[in-house]
Amino acid sequence: MTIFGVALLALCTLIGVFLGDLLGVALGVKANVGGVGLAMILLIAARSWLVAKGKLGHGVKLGVEFWSTMYIPIVVAMAAQQNVVAAVRGGPIVLIAATVSLLLCFGCVALLGRFGRREEAEASEQVRHGGAVIAGDIDDTPAPAPRPLSAPHSRPGTKA
Amino acid sequence: MLHMIEHVFVEQSLVAAFAVVGALMLISNFAGKTLTAGRVHGSAIAIVLGLVLAYVAGLYTGGKKGVADLPVFAGIGLMGGAMLRDFAIVATAFEVDVVEAKRAGLLGVVALALGTIIPFVVGALTAVAFGYTDAVSITTIGAGAVTYIVGPVTGAALGADSAVMALSIATGVTKAVMVMVGTPLVAKLIGLDNPRSAMAFGGLMGTVSGVAGGLAATDPKLVPYGALTATFHTGIGCLVGPSLFYLIVRAIVG
Numbered sequence: 001m002t003i004f005g006v007a008l009l010a011l012c013t014l015i016g017v018f019l020g021d022l023l024g025v026a027l028g029v030k031a032n033v034g035g036v037g038l039a040m041i042l043l044i045a046a047r048s049w050l051v052a053k054g055k056l057g058h059g060v061k062l063g064v065e066f067w068s069t070m071y072i073p074i075v076v077a078m079a080a081q082q083n084v085v086a087a088v089r090g091g092p093i094v095l096i097a098a099t100v101s102l103l104l105c106f107g108c109v110a111l112l113g114r115f116g117r118r119e120e121a122e123a124s125e126q127v128r129h130g131g132a133v134i135a136g137d138i139d140d141t142p143a144p145a146p147r148p149l150s151a152p153h154s155r156p157g158t159k160a
Numbered sequence: 161m162l163h164m165i166e167h168v169f170v171e172q173s174l175v176a177a178f179a180v181v182g183a184l185m186l187i188s189n190f191a192g193k194t195l196t197a198g199r200v201h202g203s204a205i206a207i208v209l210g211l212v213l214a215y216v217a218g219l220y221t222g223g224k225k226g227v228a229d230l231p232v233f234a235g236i237g238l239m240g241g242a243m244l245r246d247f248a249i250v251a252t253a254f255e256v257d258v259v260e261a262k263r264a265g266l267l268g269v270v271a272l273a274l275g276t277i278i279p280f281v282v283g284a285l286t287a288v289a290f291g292y293t294d295a296v297s298i299t300t301i302g303a304g305a306v307t308y309i310v311g312p313v314t315g316a317a318l319g320a321d322s323a324v325m326a327l328s329i330a331t332g333v334t335k336a337v338m339v340m341v342g343t344p345l346v347a348k349l350i351g352l353d354n355p356r357s358a359m360a361f362g363g364l365m366g367t368v369s370g371v372a373g374g375l376a377a378t379d380p381k382l383v384p385y386g387a388l389t390a391t392f393h394t395g396i397g398c399l400v401g402p403s404l405f406y407l408i409v410r411a412i413v414g
Contacts, residue, residue, distance in 0.1 A: 013250045024395065030313055033395030036246045036368070040253035040388055044261075047254055067251035071383065072203045073181045074248045075376045077240025078369055079210030079340060080181075081228040085218035086326075087334040094327060097286040097305045098334040101279035102342065105364040108274050110350035112267055112364070113357030127355055130255025131381020135203075 005063020012042040068134050169232045177235030184209060204344045204377035211337060249372060249391070252384040260355040261385060267356060268389040271363025276397050279305040279366070280405055283331060288413075295410040297324045301331065302409070303401040307367045308332025310397030317402035336370035343374030352378060355385040362386035366393035 013036075020035020027033060043064070050056040087094075169176045188209060189202035214226025223229030228237030238244065283305025287298045300320040304311025304327065311328030314320075320328070343352070343361075351357050358375065362385065365371050371390040375383045 009247065009251055009254075013247055016250065017246070020395065024398075027399050030317065030398065033399065034392040035395075036249055036391035037388055039246075039250045040256070040384070040391070043250055043253045044256050044258060048258065061254075064251050064254045067248050068254060071248040071252055071372075072206075072376045072380065073178075073185060074240055074244055075369075075372050076184060076203070076206045076210045077177060077181050077236045078245055079207045079240070079373055080184075080214050080217075080233075080236050081226040081240050082211060082214050082337060082369070083218065083224045083333050084211050084215040084226060084337060086224070086330045087337045088215065089330075093286055093290045093301070094330045094334050096289075097279075097283040097301065097331045098338055100286070101282040101305045102335060102338050102365075104278050104282065105275060106342075106346055106350050108271070108278065108364050109352060109357060109361045112271055112274075112360040113351045113354075124257050124260065126255070126257035127260060127381050130252070130257070130384060131379065133255050134252055134376075134383050135380035 001059045002063040002066075003059075004057075005060040005065075006067070007063070008046060008060060009043065009064050009067060012046060013039045015039065016042050065133050068130075071134055166232055170234070173235030174238050175235070177233070177239040180233065180236065181239065201344065201377055203380070207340055207373050207377050211340065245369075245372065249368075249383075249387045252387060255381075256384045256388070257355065261359070261388060264356045264359040264385070268359045268363050271360040272389060272392055272396060275364035275366045275393060276306055276400060278364075279335070280401070284409060292324075293413065295406065295413050296320050298413065299401065299406045299409045300324050300328045302405065303397065304328025304331040305335065306332070306397040306401065307394050308336060309394050310401050313398045314401035314406070318406060332367065336367040336373075339365050339367060339370030340373035340377065343370075344377045347378045352382070355382065358382035358385035359389050362389035363393065366390055366397065368394065 016037075016039020017032060017035035019038045020032040023033040023035075023038075024030070047056065050060065185202065185206050188206035192200050192202035192205050210227075217227045217230055217233075218224070221229040225237055227233045228240075280302040282302075284298045284302030286305075287301040292298050292301065296315075296318045297320060299318060300311060300315035301324060303314035308329050309332070311332050312325055315325040315328055343365075347353065350361075352361055361375070361382075362371050365374070365386075368387070368390050371386045372383070375386045
């Protein structure tokens with residue numbers, strides 16, 4: 001069922017954010033430390049576990065992947081509520097601090113990315129599939145064969 | 161009539177947001193395909209359009225939340241707010257290639273360190289250049305250059321002046337906006353085309369909204385890798401800003 005996927009995603013997010021809050025308290029910081037990152041790691045672990053157990057059904061996948069396909073629209077909505085006026089009116093000190101640090105960091109990306117880079121330019125199948133899902137053009141990739149798990153008459157109690 | 165339509169938009173805020181953003185994406189995809197012959201991602205255009213709308217709305221309402229300050233578009237605030245944004249970011253992790261991510265783990269840590277230190281030093285030096293001499297103000301502005309959350313958290317912890325806080329937040333917001341718009345432009349130049357460099361990028365840029373927008377506009381397949389490191393950035397910044405960085409700055413300026 002699709003809701004199992006959505007619920008799994010929600011559970012990972014909640015636990016991750018909670019752990020991030022705990023980490024913040026432990027370090028004496030008034031902020032969440034890496035909660036979303038921890039949630040991502042939890043979800044990756046959950047997927048590996050489901051795949052290993054052969055329980056990654058179509059519904060679960062659909063429930064999670066729907067939200068990754070919504071990622072870009074959500075980011076657009078996020079952009080539409082930024083305080084752009086403040087950014088534009090910030091004045092020279094804001095502009096200089098932001099631009100210079102940005103340019104230096106872009107430079108570092110170029111440097112670090114080169115560090116230990118392998119020759120193979122091709123992205124792995126998994127990476128490309130992920131890109132297609134997030135971009136929302138999943139129908140361009142070959143549809144996976146229907147699994148017995150998601151057959152219309154499978155037992156409703158299939159656990160996620 | 162108009163009033164009734166407005167009423168529907170207000171009452172069904174989130175549903176209205178889906179429709180509005182959908183329309184925005186449709187226009188952007190069309191513009192990307194026809195006007196730029198597919199050279200510019202539809203999502204890049206949509207993000208820039210979103211920012212422009214936020215600017216116009218900000219001028220009109222005088223508020224801080226762009227389009228979301230208009231009651232009719234309040235749903236955009238929910239759709240693009242931190243809750244659903246983080247939910248969708250976590251969902252992208254479902255597509256992560258674990259082998260790739262593990263391979264770039266150390267690189268991500270190095271990027272996180274550099275991404276916290278470099279902006280802070282630049283921000284602090286800029287503050288000094290503009291005549292700030294006290295350690296609290298210099299640290300707060302420096303922290304703002306890390307992300308727009310680290311700035312006010314640091315400022316609040318140190319008891320910074322509210323004008324300095326505003327400056328610090330503005331620096332962070334400007335950086336986030338610049339990352340969103342600038343990343344697709346420089347992506348090729350800095351080799352941002354694989355999971356490895358995306359993880360370095362996430363750690364270095366830090367700002368989750370900037371990284372989320374910038375990578376979405378550049379190449380969707382890089383999103384989860386950049387987000388994985390970027391989400392640790394703000395926490396680390398909030399940790400070292402009011403403590404380690406402040407002590408160092410105070411030791412230097414006295």
